[in-house]
Every structure is written in structure tokens, then in C-alpha cells.
Amino acid sequence: MKSQPRSSPPSVKRPGRSVSIVGTGSYLPERVLTNEDLSALVDTTDEWITTRTGIKTRRIAAKDEHTSDMAARAALAAMEQANVTAEEIDLILLATASPDMVFPATACFVQTKIGAKNAACLDVSAACAGFLFAVEIAQQFITSHTYNTVMVIGAEKLSSITNWTDRNTCVLFGDGAGVAILQHRSTATHGVISTHIGSNGDYNDILWMPGGGCRTPITAENAHQHLQTIHMSGKDVYKQAVTSMLDASKKALDKAGLTIEDIACVIPHQANVRIIEAIADRLKIPLDRFFINVDRYGNTSAAAVAIALDEANRSGRLKQGDFILMVVFGGGLTWASTVIEW
Numbered sequence: 407m408k409s410q411p412r413s414s415p416p417s418v419k420r421p422g423r424s425v426s427i428v429g430t431g432s433y434l435p436e437r438v439l440t441n442e443d444l445s446a447l448v449d450t451t452d453e454w455i456t457t458r459t460g461i462k463t464r465r466i467a468a469k470d471e472h473t474s475d476m477a478a479r480a481a482l483a484a485m486e487q488a489n490v491t492a493e494e495i496d497l498i499l500l501a502t503a504s505p506d507m508v509f510p511a512t513a514c515f516v517q518t519k520i521g522a523k524n525a526a527c528l529d530v531s532a533a534c535a536g537f538l539f540a541v542e543i544a545q546q547f548i549t550s551h552t553y554n555t556v557m558v559i560g561a562e563k564l565s566s567i568t569n570w571t572d573r574n575t576c577v578l579f580g581d582g583a584g585v586a587i588l589q590h591r592s593t594a595t596h597g598v599i600s601t602h603i604g605s606n607g608d609y610n611d612i613l614w615m616p617g618g619g620c621r622t623p624i625t626a627e628n629a630h631q632h633l634q635t636i637h638m639s640g641k642d643v644y645k646q647a648v649t650s651m652l653d654a655s656k657k658a659l660d661k662a663g664l665t666i667e668d669i670a671c672v673i674p675h676q677a678n679v680r681i682i683e684a685i686a687d688r689l690k691i692p693l694d695r696f697f698i699n700v701d702r703y704g705n706t707s708a709a710a711v712a713i714a715l716d717e718a719n720r721s722g723r724l725k726q727g728d729f730i731l732m733v734v735f736g737g738g739l740t741w742a743s744t745v746i747e748w
């Protein structure tokens with residue numbers, strides 16, 4: 407296996423209008439929850455969690471720190487890096503499975519917190535795949551000349567929808583937010599090259615939050631059943647995650663006119679190191695080509711790739727001209743992939 411991407415410039419199929427990622431930001435809450443902390447809550451061990459998932463720690467938001475608060479902190483960091491003012495933002499898309507409330511959209515709370523008074527705001531519901539679904543929507547609005555500047559947010563307070571008595575799920579998730587600002591810049595040659603999104607509702611019940619909607623409202627009678635928390639069939643999700651992410655990777659690469667050999671860095675959904683290892687193995691590229699932070703933050707669902715993108719960006723991992731593949735998977739089922747030139 408080669409450890410470096412192909413160096414000769416490939417023939418890339420670029421979209422009609424440039425869509426650059428002009429700034430990224432992220433926010434992680436202060437409180438660190440370790441595997442040892444969890445072993446005091448449920449029957450588990452650091453060894454079990456580490457070998458099955460690669461997760462060592464995750465962050466947990468404060469009681470009065472909501473999804474929109476974390477999103478707004480990440481948004482301000484991205485705006486500063488992009489040198490974009492609040493007034494310039496035309497659209498805020500916020501992907502989440504743990505909104506502040508069912509309505510209004512959490513994006514509207516963020517709008518007020520950052521003063522983006524000219525923006526239209528909506529939430530995107532595609533579970534862990536939501537950030538790249540929102541990137542695709544942003545790209546469509548920009549390439550169609552509808553908007554110039556779109557803020558794409560992935561933000562989650564999963565600790566608020568976690569069953570802290572269920573060892574099958576509570577060891578996996580964490581809180582946080584990540585943001586990318588997408589903008590048309592007439593002089594830019596780099597940016598989003600291809601996107602792909604997909605879904606399969608036939609498997610909706612292997613990863614879901616069954617209660618709290620109109621189908622099963624939470625009542626005094628069912629309140630003890632933890633219906634308003636994440637339910638998951640781990641083994642089924644694992645298999646679907648690997649096959650869907652492999653297929654999605656191929657689709658975005660084909661659309662871009664690239665092969666995996668051209669990719670300098672893969673930023674995958676941060677659910678589990680074993681899933682990432684399986685994908686690296688099947689794509690036949692070394693693991694060091696992947697950006698991984700799931701060991702520190704656990705699975706932050708829609709926020710995961712957004713946080714990883716910001717960390718990869720700020721740490722200097724992404725070099726100008728690099729081709730980057732982002733690929734995600736989530737409840738729904740949903741999956742998505744994006745190829746960008748940095």
C-alpha cells in the first residue's frame with residue numbers, strides 16, 4: 407500500500423460555479439468523560455470500550471449548554487477564520503439529531519446568537535450523515551446562484567438523548583459542534599468538487615430514537631422506558647456502515663473523476679475506529695491517510711466530520727491543492743460523501 411497520494415494532477419470534473427470552504431470552526435464542551443468514569447456508571451471496562459471502538463474519552467455539555475450554544479461558538483470561530491461577517495450569511499443549515507427543541511429550528515437560535523439577520527435558517531435531519539447532506543444542499547444553492555454564502559453546521563448534545571443505564575450505547579457518544587462556511591469566490595479554483603447523498607428507510611429501526619415524536623409521545627406511563635434516547639442494534643449498524651461508506655466513497659470519487667489514489671486525506675464519520683480500519687482495508691489505503699479523532703470525542707453524530715474537518719484544517723494536515731474525501735453514515739439509514747480540493 408502506498409502511503410502518499412498520487413502526485414500527478416488528475417483530470418478533475420469541476421462543478422460550474424466554484425464553492426469554496428472559506429473557514430471552519432469547532433467547539434467541544436469542557437467536561438471530559440473517560441472510560442473509567444463510565445465503568446462507575448455501567449458494567450463496562452476501559453479495555454472493552456477501547457478494543458471494540460477505539461474511544462478513550464468524550465466531551466459532555468453542561469446542563470445549561472445547548473446544541474445552539476455549541477453551534478454558535480463554532481460558528482463564530484469559522485466566521486473569524488473566513489473573514490465573513492454575520493450580515494453576509496445568506497443561509498444557515500444546521501444538521502442535528504439533538505435539536506434544542508422540535509421547533510423552532512435550532513438554526514434560528516444560532517441566527518440570533520451570532521446576529522446573522524439576513525440568513526434563512528433550517529435544520530437538516532439525517533442523523534450522523536447530516537453535515538454532508540447540508541454541504542450538498544449548500545452546494546446546490548450556491549451553484550444555482552441562489553446564495554453566495556452558506557453556513558453549514560453539525561451540532562449535537564447527544565448526552566441529552568443517551569440512556570445512561572444502557573452500556574450498549576452510552577459508551578459511544580459525545581457532544582460538540584463543527585462549522586464550515588461555504589462561499590462562491592470568483593477567483594477560487596479549489597472547493598467542493600463532488601457530492602453524493604443516499605438513504606434506505608428499510609433499516610430505520612436499527613438506529614433510532616423511537617419516542618418523543620407524534621408516533622410515540624412521551625407520557626407519564628412510558629416515561630421510564632427510555633424511548634426518548636438512542637436505540638441501536640450495534641452489529642447490524644456496523645455492517646451497514648462499512649458497506650454504505652465504501653459505496654458512497656466510490657460514488658463521490660467517480661463523480662469527481664478521481665480515484666482513491668488521488669486522495670491525500672480521508673475524513674470519515676467518527677463512530678468507531680474498527681469501522682474506519684475496515685474501510686481503509688477495503689479501499690486499500692493505509693490508515694494514516696485517515697483523519698481520526700474518535701478516540702478523544704466519541705461519536706458526535708452530525709458534528710463529527712465537521713469537528714474533524716476543522717481540526718484537520720487548523721492542524722495543517724490539509725495542504726493547498728490536496729484532494730480530500732469526507733464520508734459519513736447514520737440512522738435512517740443515511741450516507742453521504744463529498745470530495746473537495748483544499
Ligand code: COA
Pocket residue numbers: 449450451454455458459534573574575577638639640641643644647677678681705735736737
Ligand atoms: N461493556 C462491556 N460489554 C458490553 C458493552 C460495554 N460497554 N456493550 C455491550 N457489551 C456486551 C453485550 O452485552 C454483548 O454481551 P453478550 O454477548 O453477553 O450479550 C457483547 O458485549 C457484545 O460483544 P461483541 O459482539 O464483541 O460486540 P461488537 O463487536 O458488536 O461491538 C459495538 C459492539 C457496538 C461496538 C459494535 O457493534 C459497533 O461498533 N457497532 C456500530 C455502532 C455505531 O457506530 N453506531 C453509530 C453509527 S452512526
